[in-house]
Amino acid sequence: MNFRFILFVLFTFEICSCSGNPNNTDTSVNSALVKQPNPAYSADYLLGKFNQKTDTMFGAIPIKYCSKEGMYLRKETISAFVKMYEAAKKEGVSLKIISATRNFNEQKSIWDAKWNGSRLVNGKNLSQTIKDPVERARTILRYSSMPGTSRHHWGTDMDLNSLENSYFTTAEGKKVYDWLKNNAVTYGFCQPYSLKSESRPNGYEEEKWHWSYMPLSSVLLKEYSGKIKSESISGFTGSETATKLNIIELYVKGINPECR
Numbered sequence: 663m664n665f666r667f668i669l670f671v672l673f674t675f676e677i678c679s680c681s682g683n684p685n686n687t688d689t690s691v692n693s694a695l696v697k698q699p700n701p702a703y704s705a706d707y708l709l710g711k712f713n714q715k716t717d718t719m720f721g722a723i724p725i726k727y728c729s730k731e732g733m734y735l736r737k738e739t740i741s742a743f744v745k746m747y748e749a750a751k752k753e754g755v756s757l758k759i760i761s762a763t764r765n766f767n768e769q770k771s772i773w774d775a776k777w778n779g780s781r782l783v784n785g786k787n788l789s790q791t792i793k794d795p796v797e798r799a800r801t802i803l804r805y806s807s808m809p810g811t812s813r814h815h816w817g818t819d820m821d822l823n824s825l826e827n828s829y830f831t832t833a834e835g836k837k838v839y840d841w842l843k844n845n846a847v848t849y850g851f852c853q854p855y856s857l858k859s860e861s862r863p864n865g866y867e868e869e870k871w872h873w874s875y876m877p878l879s880s881v882l883l884k885e886y887s888g889k890i891k892s893e894s895i896s897g898f899t900g901s902e903t904a905t906k907l908n909i910i911e912l913y914v915k916g917i918n919p920e921c922r
């Protein structure tokens with residue numbers, strides 16, 4: 663083997679190792695994560711079983727970007743969001759984070775309350791109106807994630823401006839959504855819950871407010887797919903429905919293909 667051949671092999675390998683997800687704009691972050699399996703990417707992290715207030719991967723979002731104090735995201739997500747926020751602001755578009763990281767216990771409170779009827783779903787107490795557990799879970803899943811399966815666990819995903827799709831059809835909301843559709847990808851963000859279609863037949867309904875920082879979340883989705891089985895989705899009321907609903911395949915992976 664001559665020296666030039668060795669150089670050729672090394673060069674070719676280096677080129678190949680760079681061809682990551684084309685949606686990723688921050689390749690330095692992504693390739694570092696792919697090449698060095700991070701012990702922080704434990705099953706517990708992927709399932710949201712941590713405290714974002716004390717975990718060093720997470721940072722508090724400065725209040726000027728949020729609707730309230732006390733919201734956290736992965737530090738890389740915050741940096742990327744700040745760049746996007748400033749670019750939007752220059753074009754007269756105001757972005758506001760209204761929900762960010764929710765850990766397992768926080769998601770469990772939402773889920774359990776909807777399951778047992780202490781929180782109404784579309785004005786209904788589901789514990790009285792839907793007796794079949796699978797049907798009750800499916801109804802809650804129209805908009806809320808099952809604990810352990812939410813992208814909000816990862817610190818990469820956020821809800822912007824309003825939790826109503828109708829807001830994004832108002833003059834102000836449409837301007838925000840159109841700007842995001844045209845520009846978010848430049849900053850690494852993607853809308854995972856796009857309109858249901860042939861290319862996205864499964865999973866949650868459309869959420870025009872939910873945006874994900876792809877350089878991290880595409881890696882985390884791969885980690886999740888490899889490490890988490892439906893038996894790991896437990897510890898809340900009605901968790902036995904996770905396997906019956908094929909929750910990982912249809913919901914966790916049921917996202918806009920552009921966000922993979």
Ligand SMILES: [Zn+2]
Pocket residue numbers: 814819820821869871872873
């Ligand atoms: Zn969301």
